[in-house]
Amino acid sequence: MNDTRRAVLEAVADGPISGPDLAERLDISRNAVWKHVEALRDAGFEIESEEGGYLLGGVPEYGGPAVEFGLGAPFAVEYHDAIGSTNDRARELAAEGASDVVVLADEQTGSRGRLDREWSAPSGGVWASAVLRPDLPPAHAPALTLAAAVATTDAAREAGVPAEIKWPNDVLVSGANETAEGEATAETEETPDRGGRKLAGILTEMEGEAGRVSWVVVGVGVNANVSADDLPEGATSVREEVGDVDRRVFVQRLLERLDELRADPEATIDAWRDRSATLGQRVRVETATGEIVGEAVDVAVPGALVVETDEGERVRVHAGDCEHLRPV
Structure with a gap:
């Protein structure tokens, strides 16, 4: 939405x-006013x-x-009823020089998760990818994944869902010692504990050179108004909760919170700690160089x-697949 149309609205x-x-x-003509009003009506605004x-x-x-109207963050929104992948489209926009643009879709038909895993993205979810150009060194760019997880968790909590974050990029609705079907299991440390039912995931992609970040695409996928029949095993949705x-x-709310945190890694880490489902848990992390087990x-x-x-x-793990382990 351009500035003039926003001012009309x-x-x-x-x-x-x-x-x-x-x-x-x-400072525009009356004919221009009429054209802007008609364009807003075509976009679904009821202007009487x-x-x-x-x-x-x-x-x-x-x-x-609709999202741009009343949005307290400086993002433009490109909306699609259906798209292959919001992250793919956001990468295209980033390559064209875009910044602070969010690609939003009702449905994704070719979505993917971390490590190119399949990700279900049916109609009714929140599938969004933000193009950012942060003033951060490449080494600090991973904090944007945590910022997106905090923003998603806060939006979910405002909606009434008791969401928590599993490191590094999953938002869960906790269910202690549950299987994917929600049944109790024997408490053996060798058995991974999902930590809850997956509500959302974050996929962050970056391009940079010579010690600087060119752009970051932060993709967020939330099972919002999605029925159980359309969810993979072990997942949940806002609708179900x-x-x-x-x-x-x-x-x-998600974009406003992301905007607050994106330039402040320290505040992001503090907020992430407060919302973590992982800290204090016994975990097993699969990394490129081996397995790390501990608390x-x-x-x-x-x-x-x-x-x-x-x-x-004490080992610092910068990337890997984390499993919560059941208590002995």
Whole structure:
């Protein structure tokens, strides 16, 4: 949504305001006012024409202009009813020089998760990828994954879902010592504990050179208004936990929180600790160089998991697959 159209929308939201008054306020022609009003109506905004002028009667349920209206963060939104992958489209926009643009879709038809794993992204979810150009050294870019996890968790909690974060990039609804089907199992340390049912995941991609970040794409996938039949095993959704959520508001809160945290790794780490499902757990982390087993005791800038092994050594893990282990 361009600045003039946004100004028209804000004016009619405070209306009623006449066409001539709006034209004078924005220094555009009355014909231009009419074209902007019609474009907003085409986008789903209910703009009424009363005796006193134009008045906003309703906001569309979802979509790019709907999310941008009232958004307290400097993001433009490119919306698609369906798209192969929001991350792929965001990478294209990043290569073209875009910044602070969010690709948002109702459905993804070719989505992927971390390590190119399959990711279900049916209609009704929140599938969003933000193009960022952070003023951070490449070594600190992983903090943006944690920032997105905190932002997603906070949006979910505002919707009533008791979400927590599993290192490094999963948002869960906790269920202690549950299998994927929710049944209790024997307490053996060799058995991984999912830590809960997966609500959301984050996929971050980056390009940089000569010690600087060129761009970062932060992809967030949330099972929002998705039914159980459309979810993979071990997953849950906002709908399953508390009922349908206003996705427009959910996305706005997520983006506003991400905007608050994206330039502050220290604040991100503090917030992540407070929302962690991993800290204090016995974990097994598969890394490129081997397996690390011990207690997850901390997370350090820019997002490394600190594991205290059985030998008393504290190891920082910067990347890997983390499993919670059941208590002995």
